[in-house]
Amino acid sequence: NAGVTQTPKFRILKIGQSMTLQCTQDMNHNYMYWYRQDPGMGLKLIYYSVGAGITDKGEVPNGYNVSRSTTEDFPLRLELAAPSQTSVYFCASSYLRTDTQYFGPGTRLTVL
Amino acid sequence: EDKVVQSPLSLVVHEGDTVTLNCSYEVTNFRSLLWYKQEKKAPTFLFMLTSSGIEKKSGRLSSILDKKELFSILNITATQTGDSAIYLCAVSSNTGKLIFGQGTTLQVKP
Numbered sequence: 001n002a003g004v005t006q007t008p009k010f011r012i013l014k015i016g017q018s019m020t021l022q023c024t025q026d027m028n029h030n031y032m033y034w035y036r037q038d039p040g041m042g043l044k045l046i047y048y049s050v051g052a053g054i055t056d057k058g059e060v061p062n063g064y065n066v067s068r069s070t071t072e073d074f075p076l077r078l079e080l081a082a083p084s085q086t087s088v089y090f091c092a093s094s095y096l097r098t099d100t101q102y103f104g105p106g107t108r109l110t111v112l
Numbered sequence: 113e114d115k116v117v118q119s120p121l122s123l124v125v126h127e128g129d130t131v132t133l134n135c136s137y138e139v140t141n142f143r144s145l146l147w148y149k150q151e152k153k154a155p156t157f158l159f160m161l162t163s164s165g166i167e168k169k170s171g172r173l174s175s176i177l178d179k180k181e182l183f184s185i186l187n188i189t190a191t192q193t194g195d196s197a198i199y200l201c202a203v204s205s206n207t208g209k210l211i212f213g214q215g216t217t218l219q220v221k222p
Binding site for chain 1: 116118121146153154155156157160200202209210211212213214215217
């Protein structure tokens with residue numbers, strides 16, 4: 001049981017490049033979330049999903065897109081990377097509306 | 113606008129000291145308050161609080177919620193260097209979203 005896994009662990013992008021951050025969970029959780037964490041700050045919700053085929057915006061969705069074609073996977077897409085998107089990205093999941101969210105190890109992204 | 117505010121933002125203590133971390137919130141449709149510990153990687157769950165006045169305890173850590181005054185505290189007694197971490201407070205609403213505070217960075221010196 002791997003829990004929540006994320007790839008890659010680190011990535012450096014140039015301004016304007018695009019990439020997809022992968023997130024997979026094997027706990028059969030319906031809810032999945034993407035957060036970003038800037039230095040000295042708490043986590044801010046980017047997007048979340050309540051099940052396959054259903055996604056919704058969080059606090060800071062601009063510049064990102066998501067899809068949820070399966071229960072297990074919830075990729076986060078950056079289309080035109082900007083320096084403001086330099087951050088650590090965490091994926092999390094939870095079972096239905098249970099409040100305990102289980103977090104992946106994070107992806108550290110730098111945009112230069 | 114929903115918000116969660118933690119204080120202090122950072123704290124340096126010596127081993128054996130007792131610390132109290134604070135979390136206040138203004139969240140519509142409050143469901144629960146959660147504490148997480150974040151070391152180098154992902155946050156790990158500590159406590160979930162839903163009822164006022166009931167202390168949750170795990171070893172040297174304890175936490176309590178006051179829903180009337182809209183705050184929670186996290187206490188750590190007899191601190192150890194392994195307690196050094198960022199402690200995150202988050203509040204969930206009935207929509208299932210979590211709103212996080214900025215975190216308190218705790219450093220415990222030997």
